[in-house]
Amino acid sequence: MGRVNTAPLAFLKGHGTENDFVIVPDPDNAVDLPAAVVARLCDRRAGVGGDGLLHVVRSAAHPEARESAGEAEWFMDYRNADGSVAEMCGNGVRVFARYLQHAGLVTAGDVAVATRGGVKHVHLAKNGDVTVSMGRAVLPGDGVTVTVAGRSWPARNVNMGNPHAVAFVDDLAHAGDLTAEPPYSPASVYPDGVNIEFVADRGPRHVAMRVHERGAAETRSCGTGACAVAVAAARRDGVDPAATGAPVTYTVDVLGGTLLITEHPDGAVEMTGPAVIVAEGRLDPAWWDATTSG
Numbered sequence: 001m002g003r004v005n006t007a008p009l010a011f012l013k014g015h016g017t018e019n020d021f022v023i024v025p026d027p028d029n030a031v032d033l034p035a036a037v038v039a040r041l042c043d044r045r046a047g048v049g050g051d052g053l054l055h056v057v058r059s060a061a062h063p064e065a066r067e068s069a070g071e072a073e074w075f076m077d078y079r080n081a082d083g084s085v086a087e088m089c090g091n092g093v094r095v096f097a098r099y100l101q102h103a104g105l106v107t108a109g110d111v112a113v114a115t116r117g118g119v120k121h122v123h124l125a126k127n128g129d130v131t132v133s134m135g136r137a138v139l140p141g142d143g144v145t146v147t148v149a150g151r152s153w154p155a156r157n158v159n160m161g162n163p164h165a166v167a168f169v170d171d172l173a174h175a176g177d178l179t180a181e182p183p184y185s186p187a188s189v190y191p192d193g194v195n196i197e198f199v200a201d202r203g204p205r206h207v208a209m210r211v212h213e214r215g216a217a218e219t220r221s222c223g224t225g226a227c228a229v230a231v232a233a234a235r236r237d238g239v240d241p242a243a244t245g246a247p248v249t250y251t252v253d254v255l256g257g258t259l260l261i262t263e264h265p266d267g268a269v270e271m272t273g274p275a276v277i278v279a280e281g282r283l284d285p286a287w288w289d290a291t292t293s294g
Contacts, residue, residue, distance in 0.1 A: 009288050011041075011048060012099060012280040016091035016130075017273055018220035018256025022050040023099050029061040032292070035083025040291045042081040047291075048283075051219045052089060053079040054096050065114045072112035072119045074100060080215030088117030088161035090223020094130040094275035097122040102277045117161025130275045134160060134224070136267035137231040144184040146196060148176045155184065155196065156232040160269070162214075163194045164228035168236065172200050175210050178218035197225045199233070207233055208253040220256030227269050230261035241265040 009031065012023040022041050024031060033055060041047045055077035059065035065075035076096045078089050093113055100106045101124055108124045121133040138159040146155045146167045151174055155165035165184060169175065175198035176182070182196055193214040202208050209229050211222040230250040234240055239248045241263050249262040259273040 009283045010280070011283060012102075013048060013050065013278045014054075014095040014099060014276060015256070015278060016094045016221065016223065016275045017254050017259060019052075019089075019091035019222060019254075020050045020220075020278075021092055021095055022048045022053045023056065023095070023277075024053060025056045025099075025103065027056070027058050027061065029057045031055075033077075033079070035079075036294070037292055038079045038083035039081065042079075042083075051081055051213065051216050052086070052092060053081075054092055054099070055079065056096065056099060059114045064116060068114035068119055072114035074105070074111075075114040078115065080213070081217075082215045084215045086116070086162060086215065088115050088120075088224055090132060090134060090160070090225075090227060090271055091221055091273070091275075092223070093120050093122060093132050094223065094271075094273060095277075097124055097130055097132075098275035098277055115161070128274060129272050131270055131272040132223070134227050134269040134271055137228065137263075137269060139231070139235075140189075142189050144186065144189050144194075146182050146184045148174060148182050156235070157189060158228035158231050160224040160227050160231075162224055163190050163192070164197060164225055165190070165194050166197045166199060166228055166232040168199050168201075168232075170200065172198055172208060172210050174198065175212075178210060178212045180217075181212055181214075195222060195225050195228075197222070197229050199229050202251075202253060205237075205249060206251045206253075210255065221254035221259070223259065223271055223273070226252040226254060226259045227261050227271055231263060231269065234263060242267060 042050045059069040059075040123131040140157045153167040155167040211225045
């Protein structure tokens with residue numbers, strides 16, 4: 001027997017540098033959220049609207065996170081706006097931790113969050129900023145060439161628990177409208193799709209980016225993308241912390257604000273930025289019934 005949907009369904013809305021999410025609290029993993037239902041919830045005209053969905057589940061109650069329950073009580077079951085499952089979302093982790101604090105499940109300080117990309121350690125500062133230990137970047141040797149409107153750029157392959165292709169450009173407008181995924185080759189480098197970042201310099205250790213997120217088109221921000229951009233920029237600029245022995249911090253401007261990304265000599269990457277709960281409520285039972293039975 002499948003899990004039973006409960007109605008009316010409680011939800012919240014939150015964002016991190018305007019990367020926005022529908023939040024569904026479901027400690028016991030009792031709510032069935034197939035891809036079509038998630039896509040409807042994330043629809044900006046017919047649903048609540050969001051770049052993705054944060055399904056809040058106790059690790060012990062979810063088959064993908066039970067092994068992490070001893071280290072992290074809560075699991076971020078993250079979904080893209082089209083309903084597809086994703087490994088990680090950096091802005092999502094910050095908003096997820098802010099929700100746990102908002103709901104009285106954790107207090108300011110340190111909290112561990114299980115994700116499909118591993119357990120992430122989060123610090124909730126009293127000034128409202130949230131810092132996430134994002135783990136270490138993996139830099140596979142194979143990159144791709146990204147093409148938009150006749151212009152092409154080499155893109156660095158960076159994995160932050162999910163795949164990224166980072167292209168440095170002279171002007172962010174060269175990325176086009178990013179409604180559709182920009183073509184890249186060879187496609188075999190990313191068999192499950194990729195997040196594509198276009199990056200322009202703004203000053204010393206300061207860059208700006210636009211991003212096409214896998215499963216969500218262009219978004220106002222992407223936390224793992226900002227981390228991938230900082231890692232790629234450090235290699236380009238010759239300040240790889242593993243080589244220099246010193247941490248390096250980049251300011252990364254996204255459409256929705258600013259993130260600070262620090263990479264340490266041991267490879268650990270930290271991301272700091274805001275996370276805001278905007279609203280909470282309940283879905284109309286008739287809408288929920290029609291959505292889940294369709």
